[in-house]
Amino acid sequence: MHSSSYFLLLRVIAVACLGWAVFTARAQDAYPNKVVTIIVPQSPSAPADALGRTLADQMGKLLGQSFVITNRDGAGGTIGVDAVKQAKADGYTLGYGTQSAFSIQPLLRKTMRYQAGDFEFVCQTSTFVTILAVGTKSRFRSLQDLIEAARKAPGTITLGSMGLGSAPHIIGESLAKDARVKFNHVPYRNPGDLVTQLMAGDIDVTVLSPVTIANNKDIRPVAVLAGSKLATYPDVPLLRDLGYSRGEVPIFVGLYAPKATPAPTLARLRQACASAVESEAFKRMSDNLGVQRQYADAPTYTENIRQDIRAMKELIPELGIKPE
Template identity: 30%
Template sequence: MNPIRRRSLLQASAAALPLSVAGKWAFAQDRFPSKPITLIVPQPAGGDADVVCRSLQKKMQDVLGQPVVIDNRGGAGGNIGTALGAKAAPDGYTLTFVNQGTMALNPSLYPNAGYKVESLAPVTWLTSIDLVIVAHPSVPAGNLKEFLELARKEPGRHTYGTAGNGSANHLAGEMLKSMAKVDITHVPYKGGGPAIIALLGGEISIAVAFPLAALPHVRSGKLKALAVTGKQRAKALPDVPTVAESGVSGYEFVSWMGLAVPRGTPDPIVQTLHAAAAAALKEKDVADRLSAGMTEPVGAGPKEFGDLISREGARWSKMIKQFGMKID
């Protein structure tokens, strides 16, 4: 934000407060940030969320002039870490990684998620992502169409792993089961990283995964990609068909990621944090790394991200009812 504009906002906001409070408030804002910032990632280390946040970490630190400390708090489909972030002090020193699962799906899936979407204020829409369906090499299918045929012949035998109950991966998998009319058992893990590890060990047949965590293993030959969930084939996997091309007409699933702070965080602080995240996304090495993982940088601000959360919450509430999704 332009320094003159920022100073004007601070002065106007401070003028509405009692003198003693206004003085302390303005002083605190002018010094932000004056200490390390915690970024809560509601997934274990090694998952897609962790990869994205660590990609942004250095540049955000450079812009803010303070360390950004990543705190992995996985579990309950992201609810544990998200609830922790929502209950933090609204002073800008606690950022929370949020995504489609925690902001649009979990409120409709969990009777008590431990937080309310309204308790978090949007900061930055970070990315838009197609998922990838990957299989263990022992699975006798070279693509999703062959795997679905196999699953229909052997109902209930095959399993699919995800980042947990209520995650975007979970919904994408349940949509696939419903639309393809197949019986595949869901196996939830405490994050995308653990799900990929389980797949590498042959514990499950396939995983509906975020590509940042899965693609390195596809490229090394340890896993095979069966399909991508977007409308079009991914540039990173041009020979891998979409789910729709694999015989599931009309299927499309695109996820997203972002950053949020506790509701009530002053707008100048929100704008400062957004500027740091947006600057990190523009770094060529960051953008190249994300794009290579089928993760497209967006960088939109609080209003655009808030509008997305509202639209997606309404949309997926209806979809969850339609597909009869329940927490295992």
Template identity: 30%
Template sequence: MNFFSAPALTRRASGLAWLGLAAALAAPALAQAQDKYPSRVIKVIVPFPAGTAPDVMARFWGERLSKALGQGVVVDNKPGASTIVGTQQFVAAPADGYTLLYTASGTVSINPFAYKKLPYQVADLVPVIQTLSIPLVVSVANASPYKTLSDLIKDAKDHPNKVSYASYGVATAPHVSMAYLANSANISLNHVPYKDGGLNDIVGGAVDTAFSPIADVLQFIKTGRVRALAVSSKTRLESLPQVPTVGEMFPGFEGDSWHGVFALKGTPQAAIDQIAAASQKIVASDEYKKYLSSMGLVPIGGTPEQFAAVVQADSKRWVGVIKNNNISLD
């Protein structure tokens, strides 16, 4: 039995055609909605223990990034082996913009030259934004006979390898920065590695000096337990305006560390651009500047290209220092 007349069949076919056309027109919009970044939680790997400066700063930035992007941002601490453990896990993740790395300068500008083998390639880490700079401070105990950097250098020249300095360990930023200063001044110093940076032993006089991160040492300076002799930055710091830069004695010297955000090679450029733009607004905010100023840290920001140039310049500087001082780790 013929249930449909010819006109009815024509109308039905016409309706189906319109449905097909509507579906075809809707498909790109649906795909675009599904592909909109970010559509789920972003994980940020921090290759440092909880409670350390990189962890604290990553969480501060991450909370504000979450608000800006309208998605959750979860910090995942993966400490170990001078950031190698966490970075290795990062490079094993999909390059989709949902796993980021928040780390310090040593990951990309020291480790590749100090370690004989690494489970990651710097080329696989795409710079997104430099969040901040960490000035280092040449500091001594308040009772130290060294009143100026010149005093320390003169004693080191008169007594090679006698003047001792603390650091967080071999191939850390305080270690290579002090080695850089020693090379610049043509002096020989005695390196004493500490797990905690050794500030308490500086105060107690067990070790002579250190090139300490400002966030560690600023309160020691303010309370009079430590005297600042010089800072590693290009210019004097707002937090320590009376303290000269090392560069005032040795032009061109710069030894700051930094924090930054990286994406994985192959991550869609649109995702990188979105994270960078949102992060730039965070770094430029008065809230961020005020938070950093309490620790002596310096907000930086800028474009991914500017951050890439910083990584390149740092790498060029530290590879020379590491080779000149035979700094090596397995």
């Protein structure tokens, strides 16, 4: 090849490479330029779903693109979280859910396809307030009534939950450990079935959100799992005031992305997430659900996940909950 032709070829290649670099940079700058999917690893009736939809709507408005929710529940949330891990790390598939899929479920399942290190944590948005509840048909008028019955007949009081390692399961077993009693754990797949069975008196106790109790008049709250009383239930005592503080297992929810998502994309998502949490729409939805807005930036959210992993590694064996 003549030297002039050789150098001409090099120039063509250089121009092509430069053009591709410019195209790539513009594509990144344009994020998002198509629909973004947020996978919620819970059912459409879960509080995280309602929060996630509001967050998606607000982030979409801020970034000028549609953010849509897809529900992938099952296996304690691990199915949905694994779907996020398997997705392309380009910012167009995200996850939104509680920390239990990272801190609790890996301890309870013999086969796991992901770990917390497989994700970029974008921002934490909220913490959930929960309430121990019985049905209005129940013979138990208070938590102390239920505890006394459990002491007299170990293993006969039924604790309903959304499955192994779910928040009601961990909270209920923590309470049982604290009160030195034993509950009979009854897992459900559908939240609606759990609530229906509680109201019918087929299970004795479970853990619910304030909005679920407010929407079902046949449910009686017996203890609030929070640091202060709820304005909506001023006469319901705090669990800690009844002498059982161990049941206050934290539940927080946030947005996350696959590992190796580009830094500029993460920066845009984090900025939009922070603004969305401060929006009037998100505040209103949080109030309606009885959820506490508790924004945490990426480093703090990541550390919260790590702390919960450490805490659950101690708590789960102590409660005697075995992997399946």
